[in-house]
Amino acid sequence: MNSPSSIKTVDRLVRILDCFTPAQPAWSLTELSTHLQLPKSTLHRFLVSLETYGILHRDLHDKRWRLGPRLFAWGSLAAESIDLRRIARPVMRDLVAATGETVILTAYYGQEVICIDKVETNHSVRMTLEVGTRRPPHAGASCKVLMAYLPGEEIRAIIRDKGLPRLCTNTITDPDELLTELGAIRERGYAHSLEETDLGAWGVATPIRDWRGEVVAAIGVAGPTSRLTDQLVQQYVALCRQAAQRISMLLGAGIGSRNEEQPQTKREASK
Amino acid sequence: MNSPSSIKTVDRLVRILDCFTPAQPAWSLTELSTHLQLPKSTLHRFLVSLETYGILHRDLHDKRWRLGPRLFAWGSLAAESIDLRRIARPVMRDLVAATGETVILTAYYGQEVICIDKVETNHSVRMTLEVGTRRPPHAGASCKVLMAYLPGEEIRAIIRDKGLPRLCTNTITDPDELLTELGAIRERGYAHSLEETDLGAWGVATPIRDWRGEVVAAIGVAGPTSRLTDQLVQQYVALCRQAAQRISMLLGAGIGSRNEEQPQTKREASK
DNA sequence: GAACAATGTTTCATTAATTGGAACATCAAT
DNA sequence: ATTGATGTTCCAATTAATGAAACATTGTTC
Numbered sequence: 244m245n246s247p248s249s250i251k252t253v254d255r256l257v258r259i260l261d262c263f264t265p266a267q268p269a270w271s272l273t274e275l276s277t278h279l280q281l282p283k284s285t286l287h288r289f290l291v292s293l294e295t296y297g298i299l300h301r302d303l304h305d306k307r308w309r310l311g312p313r314l315f316a317w318g319s320l321a322a323e324s325i326d327l328r329r330i331a332r333p334v335m336r337d338l339v340a341a342t343g344e345t346v347i348l349t350a351y352y353g354q355e356v357i358c359i360d361k362v363e364t365n366h367s368v369r370m371t372l373e374v375g376t377r378r379p380p381h382a383g384a385s386c387k388v389l390m391a392y393l394p395g396e397e398i399r400a401i402i403r404d405k406g407l408p409r410l411c412t413n414t415i416t417d418p419d420e421l422l423t424e425l426g427a428i429r430e431r432g433y434a435h436s437l438e439e440t441d442l443g444a445w446g447v448a449t450p451i452r453d454w455r456g457e458v459v460a461a462i463g464v465a466g467p468t469s470r471l472t473d474q475l476v477q478q479y480v481a482l483c484r485q486a487a488q489r490i491s492m493l494l495g496a497g498i499g500s501r502n503e504e505q506p507q508t509k510r511e512a513s514k
Numbered sequence: 515m516n517s518p519s520s521i522k523t524v525d526r527l528v529r530i531l532d533c534f535t536p537a538q539p540a541w542s543l544t545e546l547s548t549h550l551q552l553p554k555s556t557l558h559r560f561l562v563s564l565e566t567y568g569i570l571h572r573d574l575h576d577k578r579w580r581l582g583p584r585l586f587a588w589g590s591l592a593a594e595s596i597d598l599r600r601i602a603r604p605v606m607r608d609l610v611a612a613t614g615e616t617v618i619l620t621a622y623y624g625q626e627v628i629c630i631d632k633v634e635t636n637h638s639v640r641m642t643l644e645v646g647t648r649r650p651p652h653a654g655a656s657c658k659v660l661m662a663y664l665p666g667e668e669i670r671a672i673i674r675d676k677g678l679p680r681l682c683t684n685t686i687t688d689p690d691e692l693l694t695e696l697g698a699i700r701e702r703g704y705a706h707s708l709e710e711t712d713l714g715a716w717g718v719a720t721p722i723r724d725w726r727g728e729v730v731a732a733i734g735v736a737g738p739t740s741r742l743t744d745q746l747v748q749q750y751v752a753l754c755r756q757a758a759q760r761i762s763m764l765l766g767a768g769i770g771s772r773n774e775e776q777p778q779t780k781r782e783a784s785k
Numbered sequence: 786g787a788a789c790a791a792t793g794t795t796t797c798a799t800t801a802a803t804t805g806g807a808a809c810a811t812c813a814a815t
Numbered sequence: 816a817t818t819g820a821t822g823t824t825c826c827a828a829t830t831a832a833t834g835a836a837a838c839a840t841t842g843t844t845c
Binding site: 248249250252253254256257260263264265268269288289291292293295296297298300309310311312313314315316317318319320321322323324325350352353357359373374375376377 | 525534569587591628
């Protein structure tokens, strides 16, 4: 869950803030104290300190602690740093229109896959994944495709550190089986999944590359099994791949030797 | 800018993270070091520590530091705690449709006004304010209306701590003038502004109240002066007020004596 | 391509800040 | 009024953060 960093106070801070999840977004002091195995006095000092800056917020109504507006502000700013979103959004909208299913944009960070953006379909029965949600990398199409293009070292680290917990009926829990699957994904250039993360859900996903050809994100289509047929899957894979390529292109991928030849050439000719 | 809290490391952390703004979203170690007057070694330890958790992110391309994905994740979660957004959104959309101008939802926190949500109009010339942006409370319709309903103590504190910096031609920079204006806003029940924050921009705003009758947010309409006429302003004020009332109603306001029976003893901070 | 300059990283003795047990305060329920 | 639970403050012990300086890396100039 948490590897130690160079500043212990930061470690604690992260441990505290990470307790706030969609499942439990509000905590009382005592609850947190027992959950984190931290003395109430220490925790209390942290909470009050964090409240000073609006990082946490004590609800006047139920007297519980929640994530505060400062995090909201920082988070919004962090989102702007990801200009990938701005670039990908129109393409994602097109993909939703073409497939009639929810489209998600994901990236890998720190042994987790985070949902950067989503565009939902209008179908009343639809796949939904909240923006900002983090998931383990071994289950689901978007997760697997991102994992597939990590360095082998990193893949082994994930399996070692996080294990392969079963999230749903078809989650791959055997390391060897997963490695084989990741190899297959690299070969095919896309990943698909069926009930690996949620019952009644399927997904396909393809990698997005930056100007260096590095996989920096994934775009995925996901929906309920009720609308699933084999032909559709192949169609969706093709559309998804096109979308990924369009985004990659916008990120400067495939311009060829544009950045390969530059290093020698000095632009400072006027000097 | 920063009042001391009970944990110094948290103070530093906030000071560091607050350097990342829309104006300067990326910093190098040396830049930050000189800006914050912190030794490079100390700062370096912080940055590396924060990177461990994805709170900051070192861009591989330009080697600069930016806000990281974990803040994005926490921010998204913090946004969910503000269920005001979910409630207000449909009303905001209606208001955009009725006025043809951008509508913003704002709240007061820690001597600042933060933009919680926005719905933009389709006009090519339009008012835009990014979600998550923080502004001083003394200029602009939304800001002023939120300020107007703060306790007098808090209003004085803002003027004392932050001053009244001039942001645009019509910014109110005189304390007495501002207090008079805030009184007028309370009497009228809405605020309006013309070029107080941005050249060529106007705005009107009305307060949103929760089930206790407390002002918890503001809804505002804003646009370019090119589309402004006096009749329109009055029309927009009426529409804006209706919208605020609809949202307040949805928050449980005006259900009658539900919470009115509580004695009017305000829990003044008896410190 | 050697020398230089600028930026980034590590080390470690000194110093200051965090810690947490325990005492105290507040609140709700009976 | 009494009890129990939750929240808040205190302070001596000890740990953890500090930052000057040495070191390493990267990029630029001649």
